Amino acid sequence: MTKAELGRRGLLAAGAAALAAPALAQAAWPNRDLRMIVPFPPGGTTDVVARLxxxxxxxxxxxxxxxxxxxxxxxxTAAGRFAREGDDHAMFVSQIASHGIAPALYRNLTYNAETDFRALTLMVTVPNVWVANPGKVPGGDVRAFLRDAKAxxxxxxxxxxxxxxxxxxxGELINQQTGAGLQHVPYRGAGPGMVAVMGGEVDTFIDNLPTALPQIRAGTVxxxxxxxxxxxxxxPDVPALAELGAEFNLVGFSAEAWFGxxxxxxxxxAVVQRMGDAARSALSDPAMQAQLxxxxTQPRPVPSAEYAALVTAELARWRQVVQQGNILVQ
Structure with missing residues (x-):
């Protein structure tokens, strides 16, 4: 074999080794334990879903x-910290707060919800339920309530x-679409808000389904x-707002909390693919779906690109709501 042939073989071998190196490195991932950052205290819906x-x-x-x-x-705070870290063995539990609403409300966030993160998958959605004090809205008739509000x-x-x-x-989105002219009454958390509507301090309250269900079943709201x-x-007997249709400009209405x-x-x-595959596989398991x-909560595993598109759409949606409602948060 000539020196030229040996040289060519050497170059080919070196090239093959260079191509194989990333694959070998990737095959070793994960090479240590992973972290999942939950930007809320233990015990809430976000935390429970994350741990499962x-x-x-x-x-x-x-x-x-x-x-x-x-x-x-x-x-x-946690989202900004995560964006600055740069650890490919870490995941962030993104949700409507950090990746949908906060960028619409705050100009000085320390992160960009679209460019500082890579989407893995949507995990679950959580519908809201609009509840009322029985004495304020007799029979719980949402149509009658909205007609009275507009009048x-x-x-x-x-x-x-x-x-x-x-x-x-x-609630602001409902206001904007229906023209109901409802006054917003903020509380410091879902618990105080529920107490207020139960006691008749306010007419109605919008809450996540998991925390509202016990009071609905007890008949207190x-x-x-x-x-x-x-x-x-x-x-099953409670209408979706979309059913109210053209009279209230709610055709196709949908607004849910989401966690991904x-x-x-x-x-x-490759890391994004493997992380996403593991999460989607977990979320697709029947036993997991039953627990959720x-x-x-409603399991919603989707491809990474689909979750990224959802975040982009939600950012645009809530920016419009904030701007139209001239919503300011101190």
């Missing part, structure tokens, strides 16, 4: 997925878990409507 998915992902990745609770500033602008109200929350902006596109199996997973923008395509349904 983290446990199931461990079985699929062969490494522990450690949940870290990092509450603060409605999820934006007397500013005289009827809805409460929420606080300024800038998803329940606040859902009446369900007016759900904000999902269709009726829910938990409340993102990783760092620096993560490779018991908690009032």
């Amino acid at each position: 998915v983290a446990q199931a992902m461990r079985d699929r990745l062969g490494r522990a997925v450690v949940v870290e609770n990092q509450p603060g500033a409605g999820s934006t 007397r602008p500013g005289m009827r109200n809805f409460a929420s878990a606080g300024n800038g929350t998803s329940t606040h902006l859902t 009446l369900p007016l409507a759900v904000t999902s596109a269709v009726r829910l199996p938990e409340l 997973l993102h990783t760092h923008r620096s993560a490779s395509d 349904a018991e908690r009032g």
Whole structure:
């Protein structure tokens, strides 16, 4: 064999080794335990969903997925910290607060919801339910309530878990589409808001389904409507707002809380694929879906690109609501 032939073989071998190196490195991922950042305290819906998915992902990745609770500033503190880290063994539990509403409300966020993260998958959606004090809305008739509100602008109200929350902006979206002229009454959390509507301090309250169901079943509040596109199996006799149709400009109405997973923008395509596959596999398991349904959430595993598109669409939607309603949060 000539020196030229040996040289060519050497170059080919070197090229093959160079191509194989990333594959070998990728095959070793994950090479340590993973982290899943939950930007809320333990015990809430976000935390419960995250822990179920983290446990199931461990079985699929062969490494522990450690949940870290990092509450603060409605999820934006943890989101900003995560965006600055750059760890391809970490995931962030993204949701309507951090990746839908906060960018619409705040100009000085320390992260960009679209460019500082890579989408992995949507995990679950959580519908809202609009409830009323029985004495304020006899029979829980949502049509009668909205007609009365439109006839007397500013005289009827809805409460929420606080300024800038998803329940606040859902109520504002209802206001904008129906022209009902409802007054917003913010509370410091869902618990105080529910107490207020039960006691007749406010007419109505918009809450996430899982936390509202016990009071609905106890009869202390009446369900007016759900904000999902269709009726829910938990409340089959309660209309979806979309059913109110053209009279109230609610054809096709849907507004739900959602929770998903993102990783760092620096993560490779292969890592994003493997993380996303593990999460989607976990969420598609029938036993997992049953556990999530018991908690009032609806499993929604989707491809990474589809979740990224949802975030983009939600950002645009809530910016429009904020701008149209001239909503300011201190």
